[in-house]
Amino acid sequence: MKKLLAWLCFVSLLLTGCSVRLPDGAGMQEQAEEMMDSLTGAAQEIAGGSALESEDVAGTETDTGQEGTFEAREDMPGAGGETDPAGEGDRPDETDSLEQDGGFYEDGWAYTQLSAGERQLYEVILKALPACEPDVSVDLVEEEAFDRVFQCVMNDHPEIFYVDGYTFTRYTKGDQVMGNSFSGSYLYDREEIAERTGKIEEKAEEILRGMPDGSDEYEKVKYIYEYLVAHTEYVRGCVDNQNICSVFLNGESVCQGYAKAAQYLFGKSGIASIFVSGKVGDGEDHVWNLVRINGAYYHVDITWGDASYVSGAESGFDGKLPQINYEYLCVPDSQLARTHTIDNIVPVPVCDSMEANYYVREGAYFETADMEKAAALFDKAYEDGTDYVTLKCADSAVYKEMEERLVEQQQVFRYLQTQDGTVAYTTNEEQLHLSFWL
Secondary structure (H helix, E strand, C coil): CHHHHHHHHHHHCCCCCEEEECCCHHHHHHHHHHHHHHHHHHHHHHHCCEEEECCCECCCCCCCCCCCCCEEECCCCCCCCCCCCCCHHHCCCHHHHHHCCCCHHHHCHHHHCCCHHHHHHHHHHHHHCCCCCCCEEECCCCHHHHHHHHHHHHHHCCCCCCEEEEEEEEEEECCEEEEEEEEEEECCCHHHHHHHHHHHHHHHHHHHHCCCCCCCHHHHHHHHHHHHHHHCEECCCCCCCCCCHHHHCCCEECHHHHHHHHHHHHHHCCCCEEEEEEEECCCEEEEEEEEEECCEEEEECCHHHEHHHHCCCCCCCCCCCCCECHHHEEECHHHHCCCEEECCCCCCCCCCCCCCCHHHHCCCEECCCCHHHHHHHHHHHHHHCCCEEEEEECCHHHHHHHHHHHHHCCHHHHCCCCCCCEEEEEEECCCCEEEEEC
């Protein structure tokens, strides 16, 4: 629809406006409802979770439509020159650019994936938006090419929370296109932008002051993951849910807000991160993050790590749903692909390492049915005062053996400090993990 309207208006040289907005709450709310349905099913599966008894009783068994019209004017002062709008001839080699190292969280990952011509346009947009500059002249790019670069700027810069789209204007004289300009679409006036920026910076500093001294890169990512899950409620249709204000100022958001807030905190912590978009479930839009830890890349989906996703479900499980789901903390492509499909505006690095995966780092990843390791994991959980233990298995063979020993043979009671001889537990063969409540 957008392309058709633009073409018709270009041919007729009408003076109409092309206003494009970034993902709004309506589309994201619809997808959130679908995701809630699927996750509610998971909660109900947990609700049917098992209560294992030690006295010979066997247990039983988990945002982005854009539309607008096009504007043509004959009153632009001066003339623009022809350029290579897409910059196809100087687009960076994908392999080289994906392997480059060094602080891309400062320049923005999407920026590193653009051609030289696109980078020039990116820099113009990035300079104009924080200054709230109107009618900024840009070279003779097609609106579709401009839209791609504009989206890259927004994906790289969560601190530009006050922009939700743009107006693109094409100037003509007779049949000749003379130039283009754009203006950002701002959610707040300058005074409110400054006020909100100050509050967000204060909140971020407060959050990061709680990070343990000497934290390595994995520990920084884990801290931010846990903090955002613990202090943010997933609320469909909440205010400002497409930007970081929803998280830092209101404590409630949807996936866009979670991912933007995480990206903002990662950057403040010196962690290179990427804002990633894609699909989940039956094709609903979703966003999450990708981080770099010790030179390797991992997916981090804080939204799916938050139990408030399913807090409205009638689980009937007596509050036994874990507050934090670590299944999406530092995972490789192979694990993410079970539930997510990447559909990003620029290529993202391959994630094929397990070194900084949560279960590996926490000693809960089992490549064999190692019962001594299981005993140590339960002991640590009691020592730390946690409510449950999750064991992640490397493959289905290990999973089946662990399930046989811990559940069917009831060896789990060797590691429990329970007084009543029962334990609540869940199993997930698809995700290859078993969880036991202490």
